[in-house]
Every structure is written in C-alpha cells, then in structure tokens.
Amino acid sequence: MNLSHLSLKDFRNFDQLDLTLGPGLFLFQGENAQGKTNLLEAVAMLATSNSFHASSDREIVNWHASERVTRIVAAVQRHNEEVNIEIVIFDPTQQEKGSSAEREFQFIPPNDRQRKRLKINGVPKRAIDLIGQVTVVRKIVAQRSALLKRIRENQEDPRMLDFLDEKLTELATMITFERRRMVDSLNQHVDELQAIISGGREHLTIIYRPSFLIEPAWDSMETLQNYRAQLLDARRKEIRQGVCLLGPHRDDLEFLVNGVNMLTYGSRGQQRTVALASKLGELAFMRTVTGEEPILLLDDVFSELDFSRREYLLRQVLRHEQVLITATDFARFPEEILAKAHQYRVASGEVIQC
Secondary structure (H helix, E strand, O other): OEEEEEEEEEEOOEEEEEEEOOOEEEEEEOOOOOOHHHHHHHHHHHHHOOOOOOOOHHHHEOOOOOOOEEEEEEEEEEOOEEEEEEEEEEOHHHOOOOOHHHHHOOOOOOOOOOEEEEEEOOEEEOOHHHHOOHHHHHHHHHHHHHHHHHHHOOOOOHHHHHHHHHHHHHHHHHHHHHHHHHHHHHHHHHHHHHHHHOOOOOOEEEEEEOOOOOOOOOOHHHHHHHHHHHHHHHHHHHHHHOOOOOOHHHOEEEEEEOOEEHHHHOOHHHHHHHHHHHHHHHHHHHHHHHOOOOOEEEEOOOOOOOHHHHHHHHHHHOOOOEEEEEEOOOOOOOHHHHHHOEEEEEEOOEEEEO
C-alpha cells in the first residue's frame, strides 16, 4: 500500500498543498514549526480520521481559512485498486451565519462542535467505520464511569452496574486475547530488529500487562468468569473513586532490553530504539494480518540516535514499500540513503522538491 497523492486545503499552516507521492523513501526537511509534523498528521488521519496531535478536530483548521473548513483528499494504492479518501472538517466556532460551509454542514446537530464528513470512493462513511471496534469499549467505559459517580452520590442503584459489567466483560475478554496474540506476534520480530538497530548489543522483549489478573493457561471462558468476579470484588472501590479501575483502557506494556525496563532505566537513545523496533515489528504484524504493506511515518526520530543506530535503522526502513520521514536537516543521513530518497524542503507551509 502507498499514498500516491495528497491534497490539503486550509490544514494547519498549509493553505493549499498538492503532493504527488508513490512507493519509496520520502524525506521532508525543515526547521521547527514549518509544517513537517502537520504533513504526517494529515497522512495519519487517513487511517483513523482522528489527529494524533490535536485534542479536538477543529484545532487542525487553519485559523485564517475564510470558510473555517479544512479538506484532506488522498489517493491510496491498495493491491491493484485505487482508494480515494476525503475528510472534511468544519469548525463552527468562528463561522459566519449563512455561509456556504454553514449550509453544507447544516445536517449535523448544532451542539456538535467538531463537525466532520468522511467519504471513501465518493460514498459517505462514518468515522467509526475507520476507527474500529475498540471505540465501543471506550463508550462502555465512559458510561460505566458516569454511572459509578451517580451511584457514589446515591443517585442510582448499584445493581444498575450489572448490565454494563456483563458487556464490558465480554468485550474485555476478547480484546485481552487479541492483544496477547498481537504481542506474541510482535515478539517474533522485535528482538531481531532491536539487535539489528543496536548492532547486536541489545535484545528486546515486550510484556503484556492486563489490568486484571489473568493466567496464561486460562481459556476465554475461564478468563471471562475470573474478570467478572474481579469486577465484582472491585465494585466498592470503584464506586468510592468514581472510575472504572479494571479493563482494556488500563492495560499496559513493558519493554525489556537485556532484562531491563526501558521506561524506568533506559537512556533516551535506547527508548527511541525500542519505539522504532516496536513500530517496525507492528508493521510486520499488520502485513501478516492484512496482506498489505502499511505506510511508515517517522517524525524526527534520528535526533537522539547515534550514527550506527541511524544507519542500521535506515537500512531497515528502505525495505518497506513507502516511508515518510521528517528531519530538521539531512546531515545525519548517509549519502547512499539520500541518493535513493525523494527529498523535499518544508518551509512556511509549503513543500518544495529538492
């Protein structure tokens, strides 16, 4: 899979951008606050419709846009077909009454302050269609936490939790098994990748830590029954605190390099290497599951890596179908890598090919 064309209109500091891409390595160089991360942010939104860099969608709308509307239009090559994606986001907080954008989005409830329209191959879609089923669990957790607060204030009967507990138990059990399966698959790749990037000095293991007690030997039914029992045991504490204490939203991961926890004891360079090895392992997992090569986005990842780690990493990313990398300068890149890359300069919201 690769992004063959990207068009932005009033996205962050991009007034207008039309960028033709394709397979290969693409390097985007520029000073800070010029638009490099914004570019990757727009590409990432094609997968989820949400921004990894904004607390609300309206933040991505260019403040000077006359219509207070941003548009992301892209063509993605998947297998032997082209998929066209359009995301339109409207910020009504600065919009004049009766404007064309106001009329275009009038079908959306007026209290929705983050108005969004999504189309795939010209067909209207919901954002949830891209995000996936985990959104359902986020909704149940939010509803359950709200109910816990009302019970704490003696506004609801604690027995009202039974229905949400059952739904949460079913979904949490499914997610736990899928996450464990994914981590097992990741561990088949990340150790080799960590060793390659570190020149053979480091070995990486990822440990999945569910928020509730689960034994490796339990099947799905045993896990479900034990999680249900643990929820019941924690009910009094959850009511007292007014939050959901057990569930997929509180699961965690440990990253051990040569047996040492990197979150606590790893250097910045080691932590960055672990993140990159895990990301490359994740790509391998996605390729196995979907049969497609995902697009790899790397935002200024080389600043805290020594020369040997940068070189090892770059040789790894060259194996992928399409890679987009940002950097403040190209001095850290070996000449042989630069010769194979499509190079661009990003300045003041403009992207110019070098």
